[in-house]
Amino acid sequence: MATHLLVDGYNLVGSAGMALPAGSGRLEGARETLLKNLAGYRQRKGHAITVVFDGWQGGHGAEQREFQSGVEVVYSKRGERADQVIQRLARLYGRDCAVVSSDHEVVNSARAAGAFVIGAAEFRAKLKDRSSSLSTVAFKELDRGDLDHLKRSKAKGGNPRKLPKSQRKRNHQLREF
Known part of the structure; x- marks a missing residue:
């Protein structure tokens, strides 16, 4: 079953009603809160997690990757959307990954690659509920x-x-x- 979780970061933040203007410091706080929640989830479940954020408008010329508390964080390069990065990674991992997104384009591409798809709202509930059955x-x-x-x-x-x-x-x- 899926062992690598690919998360559409701003899609998950937006589904929680935390979407704010890009220049806002509160967006940075929402991103940090999401990363903290994902790190806790990773410790509970043991899945490898990659969260992808958009960097296409103000990002660097190359894709930026870093690790925070065991969670891989990817910022797409300037001119490339996070959706494109997730689609590329879903094709790379195939059946060995699950994609967390509610974006129809990403969902359809991930399913075509054989990945398991979890909606953002559904996964957000999983993040909050530690002992769900x-x-x-x-x-x-x-x-x-x-x-x-x-x-x-x-x-x-x-x-x-x-x-x-x-x-x-x-x-x-x-x-x-």
């Missing part, structure tokens, strides 16, 4: 009856309370994270 959440949702999109037609057989195979597979993959 996905199967418990799924069964609670079934008990509440909130999964109207999983209703089956009367022609189909099987257990109507059981999640579809694709959802069970995704839940199984998410348990690793």
Whole structure:
């Protein structure tokens, strides 16, 4: 399963409602908070983590890489978006990585490369929840009856309370994270 986590940094910060103007010192604080949370997550789970930030407008002529608390931080070079770096890394790692982003272009490219994709909001919940049990959440949702999109037609057989195979597979993959 996926062992390397590729994170779209500003996408994850933006999904938390922390998006601020690029010149703001608060953006730097949000970035540092994200890196601290990712370092804690890395210690709990043991995954290699690469977080990619945009440097295309004010960055250097070459891609900048550094390590902070065991998390690799990549700033894209001037003229290159973080999305392009993530897509390149997803093609490089293939099935051995998971991509955290809600950007459709990045998601589609990562899936085409064989990478597992986690939405930014979904991963943000994983960052906050230290002892989440996905199967418990799924069964609670079934008990509440909130999964109207999983209703089956009367022609189909099987257990109507059981999640579809694709959802069970995704839940199984998410348990690793």
